[in-house]
Amino acid sequence: MLKKLSTLLCASLSLGSAWSAAPGAIEQSKKEHGLVIYGNVAAENFAPLVESFRAKYPWITVQTLDVGPAPAFERYLTESSVNRRSADLIAAASPTGWLRFVKRGELEPYVAEGNAQLPDWSRPFPGLYTLSSDPLVIVYNKLLLKPAQQPTSIAQLRALLKSNPADFAGRMTTYDALRHPFAYAAHWTYAKARGEYAWETFRELGPATRPEGGGASMVEKVAAGEYTTIYFSSPLTFYKSMKDMKSSPVLGWNLIEDGTPVMMRGIGITKKSQNKASAQLFLDYVVSREGQLAAARGGMTPYRPDVKPDEVPFLTYDAIRNRIGDKNVLLIKYDEEMVSDMKRFSDKWHAAYRFAKP
């Protein structure tokens, strides 16, 4: 019996080592056909990471397609079911999408190099890793809002709506939780973490908010002046303005001091990928220190403890914790309840956000 168990253990161990960045992966990747990545990261944000990866492995071409958080999975499932070329990796901020994907057994349970050095929360399922941990912040128009009106917390935003309705009523926007899983996960986690206070907030801000689907278009509208404020905005979408943040006369941003949702961008290899060696090399690179630094240059927020705040243009996960305190970091986790709760939450949320469009 013991012998049987030990052979089983041995088999699984050897299987494990066969999966992790095998020495043959580099040779094998040269015979493969490059990488296709589906997700909801814009090409521009991906560019520095892809560039530095390709400097290391010039023979691996990388095509990134920003198709949105839900289609990233759906498109892979449709295409791979008829054996057409599809994504080798998916890089999407969509907890519910990943939960279903993992359940369907479509994720390759690959163990990345340096697995042990990564925070536990960043690798929730075998094969699922984290590309970045992006805080969802408040973005505002500096030309329209005087410094005293530039919100630093949800509590302040609620007070401002009451005291300055001209600048806030109908002129705030946020992600529409009914439109896609990214938006849903952000609002759901905020409600879960803050309970009745969150629902009070939704009921107060909701009727004065015009929710939108796309992050970049929200930023565009704040810059133009249609809206004054976004709450729960992804930093990737205003990254370009952020690069010269100090000099930007139009856009400003703040961490939400009384509760900043932090979105994990999940990344993993698809089961039916035909270019697994290349995909493994890419995943190893993404979670490495070097890869995290490259991702940061594209506006993403690194989470490896060995990446220091002064090494990146924006923030790191630890820097966020230091600034607002652990109790105000609302990490958006892969919570099964998020899937089962969808109908109830959406209805309740829609009652508050009547301008939302399902």
Place this chain on the structure above:
Amino acid sequence: MHPFASMKPSALDRGALIQWAVFVFTVLLVAAPIIVIAVQSLQSGPLYDANREWTFSGYGRLFGSAEFRVALGNSLALALVSTLVATGVGVLSSIALVRFDLPGRAWLEAAMLGPIYISQLVLALGWYVLYGPSGYVSLMLRQWLGDVPWNLASIPGMGVLGGLAMAPMVMLFCTSSLGLMDASLEDAARSAGASPLRVVRSITLPLLRPAIVYSLLLTFVGGLEMLSVPLVFGWPSGLEFFTTFLLRETMGHADPDYGMLGAAALSLLVMVALLVLVQQRLLAQRQRFVTVRGKAHRPKPIDIGRWRWVLFAAFVAYLLAAVVLPMLALVLRSFVQYLTPLISPWQFLTLDHYRVLWEQDIYLRSIGNSLVAAGIGAALTTALIALVSAVVQRSEFRFARQLEMVAMFPRAVPGMVVGIGFLWVVLWVPGLQLLHGTLAIMVIAFSMRDLPSAYATVAPSLLQVSKEIDQSARVVGASWWRTFRSIVVPLAKPALIACYFVVFVSFVKEYASAVFLYAPGNEVIGTTLLSTWAKGEVGPVAALSAVQLVLTLALVLVLAWLRGSKSRVTEGN
């Protein structure tokens, strides 16, 4: 020896064979997507699925869907408003331009017709940048007045925009109709003491009735199948239309309801085709209105005194507001980081958006693909249409009239229906799967779309060439095919070249059918504009629009130059 004795039977056969081949090919090209849609609309599952059965349930689900009924109602309302606007603007401005002695008439007419060459999508984007909810003018007005006096993200607002987009089409038709009309009737009324307004009301408008009816139907159809304005203005505000419903139901789901989609596409097609049929019926009775005769004198424009300057100013203001400023704003938007009345745009001059076009593969690839598709597709379409015109007009082919009808039929097929149809053709017909997501299938679909405009460009000039010329060629023993190559094609060369450019411009502009047919790696300008717009990246969208504008402008200039040199040649003769 009898001249016909030299005609070998084999030569005759070859001619007939080619004529049959042209006929069969054209019918297949036009009918295949429609048949597939019709069959699909009566199936329970996707056509490539073996476990499906014949059923009407797709129609049941379609008309039972509340979403669809709302979308259909919105589309009908949009079509109605845009029809009224387009016809009003088009008819009145063509009467003013053709009949009144406005300063700079030729120049104004060209400027009013110009937007025909601009993609409706680019026009809509320009309007959005200027007059949309976060548009420059809207926000400026809000600063002054405290509120934006219009809401373009409403059905009346979008109807006005749709109408403005289609007004040049109405104008084109009315000006040519007015140009053919005998102006002596109006002169007679003037001599009898009627005021200019009275002349317009009692003579010009009634004579223009067929043209107006035609325009009404044309723009109603255009409003029904319009995708650009509903996508740019309606989608963000949650308004759904027939076309956006089709797009969302096909592309937005991993597992689309094929039966219902087929039913929706076929319903749209039938509605549009019926309207086009009505239009042809009405045009058939046009004999009543024939006033084209040998004209005794060159029509003299009516003198309207001081009003000519008022009208001139109105035209200039309209052109500035509806076309020139929106296009300039779009180009300006492509060169600045922010475009907002809050702060001077000159502080934010940047080439970043063009750098993005240059650095991110998708943009250059789209431009390249558009040019390749247009270059090859325009050549193929022109070649096909040369053959079709020759068979219709220069042969004794039995089904010549039917061939002409088939070639003109795509007018009645909305672009999105063409896209869905060809998508399903390649998914369903064994062996054609290879074409899925390739540039080739887009070339085929675009060609089908452009058959009518290509035919309309080539056919009239062939009609002008006397049949005696090719009859004499036949008499001296040339086969039909030889006559085609040595007589018809050389004579029609200017028209064929013009046709090439007309089709080329149209390919570069196309997006409605392409949204269903492209795949990663095979994007064209139109599809990339849409997908980048959907992500909210306005800067790159503006830059890509500017590229498309410059491309079309260059092509239109070539076309104008060709037409100019052609008329010089004829005058020289």
